[in-house]
Amino acid sequence: MKIEFDTQIEVINSEWGDFTIFKSRGGLWNTRDGEGNGLVCGPEREWVIFWSEEHLNGNLRSWTS
Numbered sequence: 001m002k003i004e005f006d007t008q009i010e011v012i013n014s015e016w017g018d019f020t021i022f023k024s025r026g027g028l029w030n031t032r033d034g035e036g037n038g039l040v041c042g043p044e045r046e047w048v049i050f051w052s053e054e055h056l057n058g059n060l061r062s063w064t065s
Contacts, residue, residue, distance in 0.1 A: 017033065020032050027043070029041060
């Protein structure tokens with residue numbers, strides 16, 4: 001069985017720093033910082049971008065309960 005996945009890597013220019021986002025073969029979106037360290041992964045692209053910015057920012061702009 002051949003598994004196909006998207007090899008497109010997009011650079012996101014955030015006010016807190018640049019990071020890359022890509023989709024893994026498992027179907028999850030992943031982000032990495034400028035040094036290649038993993039930041040966040042998840043099923044929704046927009047949420048992965050949001051939480052990656054939260055990590056780069058260093059201060060939480062939101063919270064969960």
